[in-house]
Amino acid sequence: MTILDRRPRFARTAPGGGTPTRRGPRRSPRPAPDLVAAVLVLVFFAVALAAPSALAPRDPFALDLVNALRPPSAEHWFGTDESGRDLYTRIVHGARQSLLIGVGATVLSLAIALVLGSLAALAGRFVAGTVNRVVEVLFAFPTLLLALLLVAVLGPSAWTQVVAVGVGTAPGYARMIRGQILSARNSGYVEAAVALGHPRGWILRTHVLPNAIRPLVAVFALSVGQSIVWASSLSFLGLGVAPPAPEWGALLDAGKIYVTQAWWLTVLPGLVIVLLALATTTIGKHIQSALEKGEK
């Protein structure tokens, strides 16, 4: 028989393809290239966090007044700043602070969210209602405003950034966790557990909470990147860690008045932040879709 490969046409008619039960696109078993890329990026920053000197032997603070504002070159990969400090070195050494702020903020944020969310979902009518309102109010606060106020109260510092971003982003997660808990509580396996005669508390502990918290694995990854962006926004407004600390946002802030003459001081740190946010988000998404597949 004659084999007529009609693939192109059918590929074009893809939309018709799915069957009702299929949720979203299937992913190939082999690790997706974007995942690989993302992991590589993270590995790099992990090293930067653990042993910056391994990647950048120079002293991130050392002045080199003769070589101020040098564009990127073999000698200075990312160029130098107004005092001749090597930008690449500073970015690598800044990784620790930036990442710890990002992770710290996320942890704090999720912790707060967990408490509020669980209360809102599980506590008695009155408490739950109140908590909901509180979350609502917090939510009405633009994160940055919250951060501004906190910074004004606590004074600018890495710790403040963690708190500001953590508190600022918590309400949204609280809502999410609440939703998760509620849907877990209405699930078939919880009913099954009731039918098996398990006590309420036990069901909460063994079924509801674990399943509600599961997606947080993904959210965590997703959130770290975003927290770093937020934190750097604060630094950018001059409300972050004290220069000359090479925290990325601070680098950007310091570089912005040189932008027309020394683009690298602004573009490169920003690029790094975006790259990291991208990497974490990608990984988060992969975890998420893995979980979804697991649940479907």
Place this chain on the structure above:
Amino acid sequence: MTEVLVPDRSAHATQRPAHRRERDAAAAPLLSVRGLSVGFRRNGVVRPVVHDLSFDLPAGHCVAIVGESGSGKSVTARALVGLAGEGAVLSAERLTLGDVDLTAVPERRWRAIRGRRVGFILQDALVSLDPLRPVGREIEEALRLHGWGSRPERHRKVLDLLDSVGVPDPGLRARQRPGELSGGLRQRALIASALALDPELILADEPTTALDVTVQAQVLELLGQRKRQGASVVLISHDLSVVAHLADSVLVMKGGHIVESGPADEVLRNPRHEYTRRLLKAVPGAATRGRRLSPDAPPSVPSSAARSAERFAGLDGPVLEARNLVKRFRAPDGSRSTAVDGVSFRLERGTTLGIVGESGSGKSTTARIALALESPDAGEVTLLGQPWSAVPESRRRALRGRISVVYQDPLSSFDPRWNTERILLDAVSAEYYPDARARRGRVLELLEQVGLGEEVLPRFPLTLSGGQRQRVAIARALASSPSVLVLDEAVSALDVSVQAQILDLLVVLQRELGLSYLFISHDLGVIHHLSDTVLVMKDGVVVERGDAVRILTAPEHPYTRQLVRSLRTLEQS
């Protein structure tokens, strides 16, 4: 051939194909398939799902493709209209619709063919019609796409169509969305949209699945009509009784291959292929009461487990009794609806009480009340002669072990984080099996009872087959050695052969363990096969009750008669 493809704008378009068909019928078959193979390419590798399929379909005839899930029957149907799906690779010696060579049709022309010359009916109109749009617009869309008539003309046509598929008050219905229509009306609307332009070929993929028997009969009648008017039908179904009703010839598919084909009554009366025989034998119904449906032997239940039967030997009286149960629900818009209205029943030890009814008849709510997962607004349930629905959960807990449940969809009743072992261990009560080794022993015993091997223990339900999942669910239900098992549509989602195995298993378990079943199903056949006494429910009320055989042979209440009649029409013929 271009002549065929140019959309005909004349108002008589619906008539002309009919004439042409008379011509064609005599000449070449309308649809001719030779050596059709379909595969899916993933990561460069083509995984075949349909192998070398060939058949001819003359005008005015119906060919049924029968098979269980994964047999490739749906893919075949979709391939016939060029929508086999993403990454589909199709090859065919010949694939012609009338004089059109379908293997050489570019996408643009496909559009002119779909809906115009080929109508496609999917199962479950709830999801097959856009839930956000009025059904009228969906039907009108079919006309508009093929440039049929003017706006007002189309509107009139839509009403005619709805009327022709037996939708009462088309004017109103056309403005409603699928969610607002009953399953039957919905399915009719879907058919109307598929047959709007009176296509010469109708592809019906499980058109009656998930429909109540009465609706099934009506839908099939509709298709029959079209067939008589000269349309050709390709009917995809796993349900042999449906096939028997409509098909002239049958293709039996298994694993992408045709294992048997021939004239319908030929194949259905005396099937030659072993697989076909199995399928036929596996259909439960009046004829099958008391005999095994599946050739493979059900597990032998170790007698050691029989003790649960004796445990309450002393007691007499019904194991489960409900008196005048009433349950009302409040809809979000505040309106109240009565789901269960004065339902009473007695479940005697070791027997099966079947509750049959269509969706929304309140049978599942009754089951939930029996399980004390729902508390009745009025009435009471007693379990083993002790108060059950009336007492607080804390006091119920001690009794919970005596009654357990198996759902239609076991997957959702398993915690996704748990593997089979954890699920079963969790169900084995610590009070009878204090130490870990005893518990594990019990788990193995349970597996044996439901005919599963140890190898499933580490696996997650997600990775098990439908049959295995249902067995695990049953094993979990048995873990606490209950005396009552509530089976809520427990076999409805399964392929017919798997369903057969599970039904056999249930029979054995009941015999060996002296279990009592509260068996809920919309499928008269299954009910008939299993039940001793039957409760027929409609709109929350019991319309008829009594001995299973009597009810299903000599129904009294008109509704029951209607049910049984529609079942008959499906079975005979």
Place this chain on the structure above:
Amino acid sequence: MTRTSSSDLELSAAVGRPGGPVPPTGDGGPPPRLGGRLGLVGGKLAGAAVVLLGAATAAFAAQAALPGDRATVILNVRAGQAIQRTPEELAAINEEYGLKNPLVVQYLDYLGGLVRGDLGTSYQQHRPVAALILEQLGPTLTLTATAIVLAWLLMVTWVTLTAGRGPALRALGEAVDTAAAGLPHYWLGILLLLVFALTLGWFPVIGGTGPVGLLLPALTLAIPLAGFLGQATRAEFERSLAQPFVLSARMRGMGDAGVRLRHVLRHSVLPAVTLSGWALGATISGAVVVETVYSRAGIGTVLVSAVNAQDLPVVTGVVVLIAALYVVANLLVDLAYALIDPRLKDA
């Protein structure tokens, strides 16, 4: 379908929003679950009042917790000095603004003012805060509104073009969404300014409040927002594409474009609509940065300088205003929802 997607909506929202949080959806659950949202509007109005009060209180508390003596601040800000002040100097100011009253009194005075629509007087500018804010509200609202519209245009086009078109395009689409969503406002702002205003000179460097000056700032806010809405929409879009009703539409002879625009799009924008409600409130955060980068007048600028100068009346005023905006935005979302998904009315 919307039911199954709900949890994902919340997740994907968490994916997108800079800072993570998921959209406000009535009382927590995804909108489709709550029946008859319109019915709830009344209740929401009541809730709105609570939110406003809460926001005002929180802002007041935060400012009350600020370190340093407010009278000193007022004097120093006016003089551009950073020194201690003599009691005589301070007494006058304390007198003028009643700063020495017990906090409770100050708080009650403040609330009393709120009820009368009087937000107090700015320490710095000696002017009624209400006037001061209203005068700055225009530019900011124009900015955020334009940004959201732009974001929707970008998002819908991009998603419709790339979603569910085979692995390559899908990957690209997702990558762009993610990248866009991850762009920090300040950085994007500087880049756009650098390239289009400073270098190419296509746009004025000083935006001003004119329409021309609006585009770059609006884009700066819109691009990340679009990426973030895109993430939510794309997931839903591809899910909808896989729905049987899409298949049956195709079976009816509908083309790919037709399916996408007439059926799928409507389904897939629902999550994004929810997010937009939150977005209007949240773009205010962005506005703070953007207005700084583009030296635009607006609430953001007012806010930053007010916080810097501890101009309590202004800060609390802005907070209350933003909370109000947020509430309004969500009421709008509820309406939009009911329009797009009529099922909610029947529920």
Place this chain on the structure above:
Amino acid sequence: MPKKRTALALAAASAATMMALAACSGAPAGPAADAQPVADGTIEYGHQQEPACVFGGWIEQAYLSYQVLDNLVSLDEDHEVVPWLAESWSVSDDQLTWTFTLKDGVTFTDGSPLTAGVVAYNFDHWLAGGNSTAQVWLDGYYASSRAVDDRTLEVSLSRPYPRLADTLTQGYFGIQSQQALETRSEEENCASPIGTGAFIVEEWNRGENIVLARNDHYTSWPANAKHEGPARVEKVNWRFLPDPTTRTASLKSGETDAVYDVPAIEWATVDGGGYELHKYVTPGRPQQLTFDTVDGPFVDERVRKAFAYSLDRRSLVETIGRGVIPYEGNGGVSRTTPGYSTDAAEAYDLDLDEANRLLDEAGWTRSGGEGVRTKDGEQLTVVLPYGAGSIINSDGASILQGVQEQAKASGFDVQLVPVPQSAFFSGAYSTPEEKDISAGYWTSVTAGILHINWRPTTPEAPNYNNDAFNADPVLENIILRANSAVDPQEQNALYGEAQDYIAEHALAIGLYDRLSTLAVSPFLKGVWQENAQGGPVFHDAYFVE
């Protein structure tokens, strides 16, 4: 791949940016050689900071009010005091009574006449807190003022103050309409003070701009004005553009005709662009570091000196200042201040050995010449807070970071604390316990600023402007003598002596001179910087084409 792809895309974008930038050089087509003046027009002026009120004690306010209010006297290029609202003045022999004769027929823009009484009222208004800076200037000298007749004002001092006239040339001493001050609301007087000046505040769009409209009935221009009569332009659109990059770019793109404070990094490009550049080194206190002499390690003079020796301030400032910001060694006053002492400026240069010697001697030791020094278990850590974004701009911040890094070499651990405006203005880090070094400047027309900054602070009479927190009778005595010295030479010598004293005891060391810079489009002529504080003067400005 997708991720990489985007990364590449971004990289490409930035690369493109770079190319484009390399390509761009904003040289506007200058006016033709025979370009003629044109009447009227609106000057688009880009300024840096927006004050809360037009008139006040902050230099940003002085710059603004200078356009709207006239002073009694003005300062010319040669630092001579010349007539303005006052056409003449005289001082009594005992130096205690100043008599000003006012111009005739000057009216405020609210119609009320300018009389000696009004001026006297202004003096009292300032002293009563109407202008905090005017207040600290006159405090301790001003006794009273009275109107002899409508045109004759008599100001009585409690102590001689020969430089009174010079002092009065600063923007803080603008004369407002008494009628306005008395009858109008505080808000009105804040937003649009009524003066006799060349311009009137027409409208103020907060956060955006102030529109100054020409005072068509202007009669009271200063003697050093470049032309007589009302302003030549109709309006000045005084826009607030905080971001230096944007500000400079707006000039290059022609959106503004003049901008204030060109950042060092942009100087070269603007200079090359054919723009007219004005650079005014503000007299008064330069950007400097004052040591806390009552608490912490700097109580020990040797440690102060060691700190000074361990810095190479010159190269630091010249690198980061791109050769635009002048290095200033003098911790007392800037090079443009009368009585400036070069000796004081050159007192300390980089000399690590000396620094280390002094520190060892002072008992601050470290092992192996590495790391932070310690003394009986305590680290040589010094806190240096600075008003980020307000008092210290980004160039300044970079320089302070340089100081921190350089001081490391001799074993200092400098803690830089950028204090946000709010905390800063709320008096954070204002006590000796909280800090060891104070950074900051204070523009002033005379070296009299020394008195403000170094007047002893005592429990009875605290001087919160004294960052050394010291009470040094010797220094005070020198300054007081200087303040009251009638003969300029003598006075300058004494002021110089005071600076030398400050240097000798390393009470304060200079960093760089505060600049007031102005870049003007070639199409706009006649803009000049007034000589008291370097603010722009638009009275004489006109367009050519």
